[in-house]
Amino acid sequence: MRARTCGRFSRNVFLALLGAGLAAGAARAEEDSWHLSGMMAAEVRGFAEAPAYEGQSGGGQAAWILSPELDRRWRDGRRQLRVVPFLRLDDLDDERTHFDLREAYWRGVGDAWEVTVGVNRVFWGVTESRHLADVINQTDLVEDIDGEDKLGQPMIQLATDRPWGRLQAFALIGFRERTFSGPAGRLRTPPPVDEDAAIYESGAGSGRIDGVLRWSHYFGDWDVGAYWFHGTGREPQLIPDPARGRMLPLYRVIHQAGVDVQYTRNAWLWKLEAIAREGQGATFGAGVAGFEYTFYQVGRSAVDVGLLGEYLYDGRDDTAPPAFEDDDLFVGSRVAFNDPFDTAVLGGAIVDRHDGSVVAFLEAERRVGSRTKLELETRWFLNVAPNDTLRVFDRDSHVVLRVSRYF
Amino acid sequence: MNKCSRPRRNGVLWAAMLAVATLAGAADASAEDKGFEIAARSDRSDRGFGDSAVDLKMVLRNAAGQEATRELSLRTLEVPDESVGDKSLIVFGTPRDIEGTALLSHAKILDPDDQWLYLPALKRIKRISSVNKSGPFVGSEFAFEDFTSLELNKFEYEYLRGEACGDLECDVIERRPRYEHSGYTKQIAWIDREVHQIRKVEFYDRRGDLLKTLTLDDYRQYEGAYWRAHALHMVNHQTGKSTDLIYSEFRFGLGLSERDFDKGVLSRIH
Numbered sequence: 001m002r003a004r005t006c007g008r009f010s011r012n013v014f015l016a017l018l019g020a021g022l023a024a025g026a027a028r029a030e031e032d033s034w035h036l037s038g039m040m041a042a043e044v045r046g047f048a049e050a051p052a053y054e055g056q057s058g059g060g061q062a063a064w065i066l067s068p069e070l071d072r073r074w075r076d077g078r079r080q081l082r083v084v085p086f087l088r089l090d091d092l093d094d095e096r097t098h099f100d101l102r103e104a105y106w107r108g109v110g111d112a113w114e115v116t117v118g119v120n121r122v123f124w125g126v127t128e129s130r131h132l133a134d135v136i137n138q139t140d141l142v143e144d145i146d147g148e149d150k151l152g153q154p155m156i157q158l159a160t161d162r163p164w165g166r167l168q169a170f171a172l173i174g175f176r177e178r179t180f181s182g183p184a185g186r187l188r189t190p191p192p193v194d195e196d197a198a199i200y201e202s203g204a205g206s207g208r209i210d211g212v213l214r215w216s217h218y219f220g221d222w223d224v225g226a227y228w229f230h231g232t233g234r235e236p237q238l239i240p241d242p243a244r245g246r247m248l249p250l251y252r253v254i255h256q257a258g259v260d261v262q263y264t265r266n267a268w269l270w271k272l273e274a275i276a277r278e279g280q281g282a283t284f285g286a287g288v289a290g291f292e293y294t295f296y297q298v299g300r301s302a303v304d305v306g307l308l309g310e311y312l313y314d315g316r317d318d319t320a321p322p323a324f325e326d327d328d329l330f331v332g333s334r335v336a337f338n339d340p341f342d343t344a345v346l347g348g349a350i351v352d353r354h355d356g357s358v359v360a361f362l363e364a365e366r367r368v369g370s371r372t373k374l375e376l377e378t379r380w381f382l383n384v385a386p387n388d389t390l391r392v393f394d395r396d397s398h399v400v401l402r403v404s405r406y407f
Numbered sequence: 408m409n410k411c412s413r414p415r416r417n418g419v420l421w422a423a424m425l426a427v428a429t430l431a432g433a434a435d436a437s438a439e440d441k442g443f444e445i446a447a448r449s450d451r452s453d454r455g456f457g458d459s460a461v462d463l464k465m466v467l468r469n470a471a472g473q474e475a476t477r478e479l480s481l482r483t484l485e486v487p488d489e490s491v492g493d494k495s496l497i498v499f500g501t502p503r504d505i506e507g508t509a510l511l512s513h514a515k516i517l518d519p520d521d522q523w524l525y526l527p528a529l530k531r532i533k534r535i536s537s538v539n540k541s542g543p544f545v546g547s548e549f550a551f552e553d554f555t556s557l558e559l560n561k562f563e564y565e566y567l568r569g570e571a572c573g574d575l576e577c578d579v580i581e582r583r584p585r586y587e588h589s590g591y592t593k594q595i596a597w598i599d600r601e602v603h604q605i606r607k608v609e610f611y612d613r614r615g616d617l618l619k620t621l622t623l624d625d626y627r628q629y630e631g632a633y634w635r636a637h638a639l640h641m642v643n644h645q646t647g648k649s650t651d652l653i654y655s656e657f658r659f660g661l662g663l664s665e666r667d668f669d670k671g672v673l674s675r676i677h
Contacts (some may be wrong), residue, residue: 159671223534296541406506
């Protein structure tokens with residue numbers, strides 16, 4: 001185990017090569033032109049209570065977001081270049097102000113194989129309350145704590161679709177460190193995490209090349225995926241550094257096997273995600289299993305109402321990175337209005353079966369005009385027990401309002 | 408081809424006996440045969456195209472006349488076997504906030520279709536239930552089944568009459584869904600006698616009331632064989648809302664294969 005070195009070397013070399021490759025590819029991409037789209041947004045976040053920790057700013061938080069998308073395809077779409085930068089400017093937390101290359105890749109699709117070289121995001125999963133099986137990308141935690149915002153991951157991906165399913169092999173080149181709120185920010189641990197002081201188990205530090213092999217397929221009403229991951233785990237343990245009043249993220253090398261299954265029958269979706277992980281203390285298993293049932297066209301209207309129920313289990317002990325979903329129930333609802341504005345609402349609550357701690361959320365969105373979207377997101381930490389993992393966020397219940405303009 | 412629910416003609420003697428026994432029944436069987444044959448001639452006049460791609464604009468209009476527009480592209484792979492449905496991929500271009508959202512369908516005849524949705528924000532591929540056949544497709548007056556349930560054998564047919572339809576002469580047939588979860592008890596379709604294309608469809612809801620009327624215009628012929636309507640207009644009589652589908656030029660013979668409609672294709676939308 002050693003402190004972070006300039007182990008970003010392999011990632012930087014990779015990105016340099018990628019840059020050259022993209023330029024070369026762009027030069028040959030004559031048949032079609034670049035397609036520019038994307039979004040910019042203004043956002044305010046307000047908190048229900050005054051901050052709990054020294055150094056945290058009170059009051060609201062405002063931010064600007066810019067994320068253009070550049071896309072170019074040629075040879076009947078079998079060659080593609082795509083670049084998606086992302087920038088957030090936050091008025092309160094310097095660590096939340098950040099830039100990321102969400103995507104920057106070249107893709108070639110042949111008769112049997114498909115190759116992707118560059119930075120990309122890859123998502124696997126079926127459940128709603130937790131994205132447990134998703135393993136490739138690092139969580140961009142300063143964006144939101146729901147695990148749905150991810151940092152771009154440099155990679156080489158080979159994939160092939162065969163009668164027996166889809167096989168994907170990934171070489172993940174260079175590690176992305178999780179983002180954490182800074183001292184002035186909300187939704188953080190009492191001594192803040194110093195994200196730049198990461199410690200790696202691997203001697204290669206952040207330069208370790210990680211690997212994933214995944215198979216996925218469907219059989220009638222069953223959609224199934226399974227993978228094996230070996231490399232630096234994306235979740236860090238947080239090591240107290242009392243001398244300097246901070247937490248240090250410790251990234252260990254893990255083996256992880258994961259499965260995701262969905263059975264789709266009539267208006268029912270039955271879902272399962274499960275993992276087994278070795279390398280962060282005692283080997284443990286974790287799972288999320290549940291259902292989504294949809295009442296279509298409620299009361300002869302166009303509105304669909306879905307009911308969600310999931311059970312969350314996590315067998316990790318204190319030597320593993322913290323996770324609050326140890327023995328929890330999730331109940332929620334998804335309402336799709338099926339109107340020209342794509343109005344939709346998703347809400348629910350995750351309840352700890354032992355100590356009764358609750359995290360409740362509501363997300364609503366609606367388009368205004370043809371290019372503007374309004375979003376309301378709120379999350380509430382309720383009845384949180386003193387020793388629950390969520391306790392650090394006890395006073396951080398918040399409401400987010402976002403206006404996004406698409407171009 | 409699955410026509411087992413439809414009585415077959417078994418020769419003159421049989422027909423004569425049947426006529427004596429149940430005159431009305433024989434007349435029904437004949438009307439069913441004629442209805443099926445007209446529908447089959449129309450359906451088959453469009454077959455053999457292999458694959459196609461087209462961009463289209465969807466204009467949603469509420470009762471007050473306010474409009475919202477969506478642009479999408481549609482790729483279709485023809486599966487020659489009439490006992491299996493075609494495969495299709497719809498990708499949205501606008502509104503920009505849903506750009507890249509895609510729907511992959513593997514149509515079946517009587518079983519529920521296999522459908523996957525691609526949600527670009529999370530890069531998530533989600534298998535979705537296909538029982539929601541009568542639900543509105545992306546807020547339009549078209550139901551999912553109006554897009555995906557166009558296979559010949561998804562219906563049983565009855566010939567009603569012949570009559571003028573605009574400048575043309577049409578056969579009028581009734582078609583009743585054989586698949587589950589349809590929002591319709593029946594549809595009345597006007598098919599012209601010249602090039603055998605559907606010109607108008609009336610949709611009757613589960614209570615038997617007239618729900619919607621679809622008119623199909625601007626038919627153009629491709630490669631001397633395949634006719635495609637380029638302007639579809641659907642009016643909902645119960646809500647006053649309407650939806651137009653305006654198609655650009657169709658492209659055929661793209662060399663698409665099953666591979667271009669694998670579930671894995673959804674991870675290449677972006």
